[in-house]
Amino acid sequence: LSPARAADSGARPVVVAHRGASAYAPENTLAAVDEAAALGVDWVENDVQRTKDGELVVVHDDSLQRTTDVEEAFPDRAPWKVKDFTAAEIARLDAGSWFGPAYAGARVPTLEQFVHRVERHDQKLLLEIKNPQLYPGIERQTLKVLSNEGWLDRPHVKHRLIVQSFSADSVRTVHDLKPAVKTGFLGTPPVADLPSYAAFTDQINPSYASLSSGYVAAVHAFRGPHGRPLEVFTWTVNDADAARRVAGFGVDGIITNTPDVVREAVGG
Numbered sequence: 233l234s235p236a237r238a239a240d241s242g243a244r245p246v247v248v249a250h251r252g253a254s255a256y257a258p259e260n261t262l263a264a265v266d267e268a269a270a271l272g273v274d275w276v277e278n279d280v281q282r283t284k285d286g287e288l289v290v291v292h293d294d295s296l297q298r299t300t301d302v303e304e305a306f307p308d309r310a311p312w313k314v315k316d317f318t319a320a321e322i323a324r325l326d327a328g329s330w331f332g333p334a335y336a337g338a339r340v341p342t343l344e345q346f347v348h349r350v351e352r353h354d355q356k357l358l359l360e361i362k363n364p365q366l367y368p369g370i371e372r373q374t375l376k377v378l379s380n381e382g383w384l385d386r387p388h389v390k391h392r393l394i395v396q397s398f399s400a401d402s403v404r405t406v407h408d409l410k411p412a413v414k415t416g417f418l419g420t421p422p423v424a425d426l427p428s429y430a431a432f433t434d435q436i437n438p439s440y441a442s443l444s445s446g447y448v449a450a451v452h453a454f455r456g457p458h459g460r461p462l463e464v465f466t467w468t469v470n471d472a473d474a475a476r477r478v479a480g481f482g483v484d485g486i487i488t489n490t491p492d493v494v495r496e497a498v499g500g
């Protein structure tokens with residue numbers, strides 16, 4: 233069931249593996265995509281940033297410190313910002329040992345590598361453009377990679393891709409560059425502002441902590457740029473009670489580190 237149909241019908245929310253199945257494998261690695269696939273989860277979320285030499289890579293923090301061995305590998309390069317390392321330097325880092333010895337040697341994937349793995353599993357991609365203020369032009373560049381990989385062709389662009397960001401400017405830019413791409417805004421704009429968001433975004437994706445059934449209904453009342461009711465994908469819901477609660481609010485998607493737990497709780 234597509235998210236759009238879910239919004240129309242009040243059906244069960246889709247389940248999205250946040251940074252891959254990140255409770256069970258190191259976040260934003262190919263192993264986390266594989267783990268989501270092994271759990272039968274077809275939507276995967278990730279975070280896209282850019283290296284010093286202009287390669288798009290999949291990593292959440294603006295620093296490599298938390299999720300790689302960069303501090304050990306490059307002790308004199310604090311604060312280890314993604315934007316200050318080349319793609320070759322990042323490709324050498326261990327992005328798995330911090331999570332557990334079974335994942336030693338996992339790498340920070342390029343966006344291209346990540347997309348290939350999602351494609352191999354026949355999954356769908358909720359791509360977050362992370363910290364776009366640090367990376368001028370990252371929207372166009374992201375769309376170029378997706379285009380090269382065939383993800384802007386039908387039926388990918390129609391059914392298998394959503395591009396989201398906490399930056400409304402970034403979401404609007406993606407929409408303006410490629411109106412066919414479904415987009416999501418991460419946040420909880422006031423209801424009075426929703427009409428202006430509906431001009432460029434298909435989804436309003438809030439933290440579940442501040443969510444209510446009234447807000448979800450208010451979002452659903454507006455139609456997005458593709459003429460369908462705005463959808464709500466909420467994050468990051470990792471326990472069964474919270475999953476049941478937000479499903480009861482009528483959300484269209486639940487973004488979770490524990491997709492097995494959420495699916496068990498709400499179906500989908």
Ligand code: G3P
Nearest residue numbers: 250277279360418467487
């Ligand atoms: O997809 C929603 C969620 O990923 C937003 O927060 O910090 O995990 O990227 P964050």
Ligand code: CA
Nearest residue numbers: 277278279360
């Ligand atoms: Ca994210």
